[in-house]
Amino acid sequence: AQSVTQLGSHVSVSEGALVLLRCNYSSSVPPYLFWYVQYPNQGLQLLLKYTSAATLVKGINGFEAEFKKSETSFHLTKPSAHMSDAAEYFCAVSEGYGNKLVFGAGTILRVKS
Amino acid sequence: DAGVIQSPRHEVTEMGQEVTLRCKPISGHNSLFWYRQTMMRGLELLIYFNNNVPIDDSGMPEDRFSAKMPNASFSTLKIQPSEPRDSAVYFCASSIGQGAHNEQFFGPGTRLTVL
Numbered sequence: 297a298q299s300v301t302q303l304g305s306h307v308s309v310s311e312g313a314l315v316l317l318r319c320n321y322s323s324s325v326p327p328y329l330f331w332y333v334q335y336p337n338q339g340l341q342l343l344l345k346y347t348s349a350a351t352l353v354k355g356i357n358g359f360e361a362e363f364k365k366s367e368t369s370f371h372l373t374k375p376s377a378h379m380s381d382a383a384e385y386f387c388a389v390s391e392g393y394g395n396k397l398v399f400g401a402g403t404i405l406r407v408k409s
Numbered sequence: 410d411a412g413v414i415q416s417p418r419h420e421v422t423e424m425g426q427e428v429t430l431r432c433k434p435i436s437g438h439n440s441l442f443w444y445r446q447t448m449m450r451g452l453e454l455l456i457y458f459n460n461n462v463p464i465d466d467s468g469m470p471e472d473r474f475s476a477k478m479p480n481a482s483f484s485t486l487k488i489q490p491s492e493p494r495d496s497a498v499y500f501c502a503s504s505i506g507q508g509a510h511n512e513q514f515f516g517p518g519t520r521l522t523v524l
Contacts, residue, residue: 328509332488339413339500339515390509395440397513399452405494409425 298389302400306338315374317342317403318338319361319387322368329370330388330397331361340386346370383409411435413516415501421522430519433482434503442513443476443486444500446501452500458484459507491523 303318321327323357328347332340344355351363361372388397414433418479422428456466458478478484483517490496498520502513
C-alpha cells in the first residue's frame with residue numbers, strides 16, 4: 297500500500313532563506329508524486345508533479361523537487377523564501393490506474409520577515 | 410475557466426439534520442473526487458467517480474454518508490443524520506481521465522460545522 301510521510305509539521309524560515317520541506321513515500325510500484333499548496337481558507341493547488349520523465353522537477357513560484365528512488369524521497373525546495381510562500385504544503389502519491397491520491401499530513405511553512 | 414465550484418462554502422447545522430454538499434466539476438473533466446480534511450486525520454479520500462460511475466467508495470466512513478453523480482456536471486455528498494464528528498472541510502476535485510499522473514483540480518471546499 298502506498299503512503300507518504302512528511303517530516304516536520306511546522307517549518308519556519310526567514311525571508312530569503314532556503315526552503316526545504318521533506319517527503320518520503322512508500323509504494324510497491326514506480327509512483328507518481330505531487331506537491332500541493334494550500335493557502336488559508338482555500339483549496340489545494342498543484343505546485344509540481346513527478347511522472348518519471350525527469351528526476352528534477354520544476355514547479356510554479358520557484359519551487360522544485362528531486363525524486364530520489366534510492367532514498368524514496370521527493371523533497372521540495374526553493375532557494376529563497378518569500379512572505380507569500382507561507383502556506384501548508386502537502387506531498388501526495390498516486391500509483392496505478394485510477395488516480396487516487398494519498399496525502400501526507402502536511403507541513404505548515406512560516407516565513408519570518 | 411470557473412474552476413471546480415462547491416456550495417455552500419459554509420454550513421452550520423444541528424446534530425441529526427441532513428446535510429447536502431454540492432460540486433460542479435470543471436467542464437470536460439470526467440473524474441470527480443470527494444475529500445474530507447480534519448486536523449486529526451488530515452486529507453482523506455471519501456469516494457471517486459469516473460464517467461459518473463462510483464469507482465471506489467472505500468473511504469466513505471459509514472452508511473450515513475452517500476454520494477451521487479447524476480450527470481457529468483454535478484455531484485452531491487449527503488450526510489444523514491449528521492453528527493458533530495462530521496465537522497470538517499469537504500473538498501471536491503476533478504481531473505481528466507484516470508491516469509495516475511493526472512492533476513486533480515480542487516474546489517474551495519465546504520466548511521461543515523455540526524453542533
